[in-house]
Amino acid sequence: xxxxxxxxxxxxxxxxxxxxxxxxxxxxxxxxxxxxxxxxxxxxxxxxxxxxxxxxxxxxxxxxxxxxxxxxxxxxxxxxxxxxxxxxxxxxxxxxxxxxxxxxxxxxxxxxxxxxxxxxxxxxxxxxxxxxxxxxxxxxxxxxxxxxxxxxxxxxxxxxxxxxxxxxxxxxxxxxxxxxxxxxxxxxxxxxxxxxxxxxxxxxxxxxxx
Numbered sequence: 001x002x003x004x005x006x007x008x009x010x011x012x013x014x015x016x017x018x019x020x021x022x023x024x025x026x027x028x029x030x031x032x033x034x035x036x037x038x039x040x041x042x043x044x045x046x047x048x049x050x051x052x053x054x055x056x057x058x059x060x061x062x063x064x065x066x067x068x069x070x071x072x073x074x075x076x077x078x079x080x081x082x083x084x085x086x087x088x089x090x091x092x093x094x095x096x097x098x099x100x101x102x103x104x105x106x107x108x109x110x111x112x113x114x115x116x117x118x119x120x121x122x123x124x125x126x127x128x129x130x131x132x133x134x135x136x137x138x139x140x141x142x143x144x145x146x147x148x149x150x151x152x153x154x155x156x157x158x159x160x161x162x163x164x165x166x167x168x169x170x171x172x173x174x175x176x177x178x179x180x181x182x183x184x185x186x187x188x189x190x191x192x193x194x195x196x197x198x199x200x201x202x203x204x205x206x207x208x209x210x
Contacts, residue, residue, distance in 0.1 A: 001067055001120055002203075003075045003177075006129035006184070007167050008148070008160065009139030014190045015129060015182075015199070016076035022200050026070055028063040030056070030077040042147035042156075045094035053086045053095075053103055061110060068120055078126060083107065084170045088162060122176045125210065127203060130171070131184035133164045180206045 002019060004012040013029060020027035032038065037055050041048040060079040067073040086103055089095045114121055131139075137160065140148050150156050171181065182202065187195040 001073050001075070001123045001125075002207075003078045003123035003126050004129065005078045005081055005126055005171070005174075007131065007136055007163055009136045009143070010129040010131050010184055011139075011190055012076040012129060015127070016074050018189065018196060018200065019074045019203065023072060023074070025072045025074060026067070028067055028073060028075045031059045039147045042153070045089065045092075049086070049089045049095040050099040050103070053082060053089075054106075056082055057103070057107060057110070061114075064114070064121065075123070078123070079107075079111075080174065080176055081170065084166055085163075088159075088166060092159060092162070124177060125203075125206060126174060126177050126179040128167075128171045128174075128179060128181045129184045130167075130181050133161060135185050136160060136164060178206075178210055 004016055006012050016027050016029065019025075035055070037048060037052045041052045057079070060077070060082070063075055064079065067075065083104060086095060086100055090097060090100045111121055137150070140150075140160070146152060148156070150160075171179070180203070182189075182199055187199050189196040189199045
């Protein structure tokens, strides 16, 4: 089980596509384009942050269960990142401490309820795509989701900035599995075929070493 991680616009979905084709294995994606709650969250974060977090938790657990049907799989988001995102929303006043405590407790309980003999909960390898803050902003603007745009909501700038900073600490402290980091600025695997091959080679080498 390979799991991708990274901030908004890092290229998680693109690399998931590449790895799934490269390894000829199933891919599991974060629910974004078909997520009816996400646009509501951007319009009214205080009202919808908790509901959005529960929605993602439910979807990620579904993916973990589905991935166990195959010995190898690729996921475009780690379930362990969700707590980071929700704690950030709480610190920005978008969720209450009570909601965070309930979410963290629910996540822990639901993960414990998955039987070890049946489901693999932790990935075999976490692949973190590290991009600069400027790159993140450029990609958010390029992909054009209206509810993500700073031009529409200037307060998103501080949210994105804080998110970028927290991912550095999150990756440094992540200890659920082996991990590796890809420099998404130097290796633009979305646009550059040479960088794409380099990234796949690096991941192949890491998998072989494990």
